Amino acid sequence: MLKVMIVDDELPIREWIEYVIRETGLPVEIVGIAANGRDALECFRQHGPQLVFTDIKMPMMDGIELLRQIKLVVPRTMVVMLTSHNDFEYARDSLNYNADQFILKTEITKESLREIISGCMKKAGEQPVAVPVPKAASGDFIRFTPGELNQWIAQEGLAVPSGPYFILTYEAAPELGPLSVKLGERCFESFSLVIREHEWKQGYHAAVFYLPASSSRLYLYDVFEKVTGQMSNLLQRPIGTSGPVTGDLEFAEELSVSLLLHNMRFYMEDDTKKNPLVPDPPVPPVYQANAKAYHIWQDTLQKSFQEIIYEISSQRFHEAQSKIKLLLSYLETEHPPQIYQIRKIFREIINNYKLIALGQGFANTEKLCHAAISKLKNADNFREFKEHIYSFLSGSTISFLNTYSGYSDYVKTAIIRVRKDYAVIEKISDITDVLNINQEYFCRLFKNEVGISFNKYLTNYRLKIAEELLKNTDRKVSDIARQVGYQNLSYFSKIFKEKYDTNPYKYRAWDKE
Numbered sequence: 001m002l003k004v005m006i007v008d009d010e011l012p013i014r015e016w017i018e019y020v021i022r023e024t025g026l027p028v029e030i031v032g033i034a035a036n037g038r039d040a041l042e043c044f045r046q047h048g049p050q051l052v053f054t055d056i057k058m059p060m061m062d063g064i065e066l067l068r069q070i071k072l073v074v075p076r077t078m079v080v081m082l083t084s085h086n087d088f089e090y091a092r093d094s095l096n097y098n099a100d101q102f103i104l105k106t107e108i109t110k111e112s113l114r115e116i117i118s119g120c121m122k123k124a125g126e127q128p129v130a131v132p133v134p135k136a137a138s139g140d141f142i143r144f145t146p147g148e149l150n151q152w153i154a155q156e157g158l159a160v161p162s163g164p165y166f167i168l169t170y171e172a173a174p175e176l177g178p179l180s181v182k183l184g185e186r187c188f189e190s191f192s193l194v195i196r197e198h199e200w201k202q203g204y205h206a207a208v209f210y211l212p213a214s215s216s217r218l219y220l221y222d223v224f225e226k227v228t229g230q231m232s233n234l235l236q237r238p239i240g241t242s243g244p245v246t247g248d249l250e251f252a253e254e255l256s257v258s259l260l261l262h263n264m265r266f267y268m269e270d271d272t273k274k275n276p277l278v279p280d281p282p283v284p285p286v287y288q289a290n291a292k293a294y295h296i297w298q299d300t301l302q303k304s305f306q307e308i309i310y311e312i313s314s315q316r317f318h319e320a321q322s323k324i325k326l327l328l329s330y331l332e333t334e335h336p337p338q339i340y341q342i343r344k345i346f347r348e349i350i351n352n353y354k355l356i357a358l359g360q361g362f363a364n365t366e367k368l369c370h371a372a373i374s375k376l377k378n379a380d381n382f383r384e385f386k387e388h389i390y391s392f393l394s395g396s397t398i399s400f401l402n403t404y405s406g407y408s409d410y411v412k413t414a415i416i417r418v419r420k421d422y423a424v425i426e427k428i429s430d431i432t433d434v435l436n437i438n439q440e441y442f443c444r445l446f447k448n449e450v451g452i453s454f455n456k457y458l459t460n461y462r463l464k465i466a467e468e469l470l471k472n473t474d475r476k477v478s479d480i481a482r483q484v485g486y487q488n489l490s491y492f493s494k495i496f497k498e499k500y501d502t503n504p505y506k507y508r509a510w511d512k513e
Helices: 011-023 037-047 063-073 088-097 110-124 146-155 179-186 217-235 251-267 285-292 294-313 317-334 339-359 365-378 382-393 396-404 409-421 429-435 439-450 454-472 477-483 489-500 504-511
Strands: 002-007 028-034 051-055 078-083 101-104 165-171 191-195 204-210 239-241
Touching: 002 011, 002 037, 002 110, 011 028, 011 110, 028 037, 037 051, 037 063, 051 063, 051 110, 063 078, 078 110, 101 110, 165 217, 165 251, 251 382, 294 317, 294 339, 317 382, 339 365, 339 382, 365 382, 409 429, 409 439, 409 454, 429 439, 439 454, 454 477, 454 489, 454 504, 477 489, 477 504, 489 504
Parallel strands: 002 028, 002 051, 051 078, 078 101
Antiparallel strands: 165 204, 165 239, 191 204
């Protein structure tokens, strides 16, 4: 049972989170609900929750300090920061204290909390879903040799197999229920044991099979092919396979190879995946060497991730994009098998871009980032995965962040204000009064950095919005003019024609031809 604590100074938010958590139906215990960080810290010391949902801004002790104190006492505690659109600076500060995740209060749903809680359960070594586990699946065989496994099976009163063991690895499929039962019932000529998950292969299961004794190696592979085919039909997903596990070889070593070969398929093009379930040929030496180099891949991925997050948090977007491209090149060349972790890394990269963009007031950022994360999660191969990342980086919001990252703070703030309030800005003093800067100095600074005057930039942006409205809506031209900040229709038509060589009425008619 996972212990959960909820911390927020707003009663409706506390009650909503508690209600949604209970609606997930997951085996959790809410051990504390607090309205401020000080009371929450006392509750944490008494009950030791494994998962904490905490608001960022609270009286007495804020969420950042609560996060810091919790991570000092029990670093493995998962802390999820509850944020709003105005909490960007605070959210960025919480990165320094190893916040595990962020979630906007407006995005709290049964599905989002189920994902967070299930992830925490996996991290804590608990089962996200309460399902019956066969007795034979209750042992942890990862450090066993075949001989030691045979001893354990005999102690459990089960028949000791006479044939060799094989290992299959596959992505976790909680929607299918107790896989060990289904595999034992359906797989041809086999008895299956499901190895308990380990953090280094988070998101994956491994099954140990034994096959009937035979002097023919070809016969064993033929039977194993039938087993993998039936398992493929059951799981509807790729499978990694090992060779026979015999002698003093630990299952952990062959499990690494099995998982490696499973994830290598992620880097293959579609036409090489026509029949992914046929047992693999003998493992090339380079693959076995790479399996032993797992920790090198792990360290490289983690170091790259930390560098990219630092650049994004520092709003050095050009540097961040360069490092992202380097990471993609590394993945394409080295083929590290930690696909689950790679998906998670890029999800967090997108979330950090989202924090920056929300802090700058960009509209539709949440939807864009959510769509990008969903596409990365469902990408079947690396080519699709990389295309989705480049598509995200070339999107309007991220492209703009890249463009303005070289501007001074004054110019950045002015541009953001234009994009947000273009329709109501009447004069330069509307900007300079907020910036507390001399108008003449601001005009010179803006033109030097952007290349055109502020008034020209504002006009161009308004006309760009008007152009999109003319092309994509049926609103009256007069309504569009007012929407982008022009009360005088004649003046709007005049400046529109100066930019597009035709008036807005003819432009709309031409666009629809």
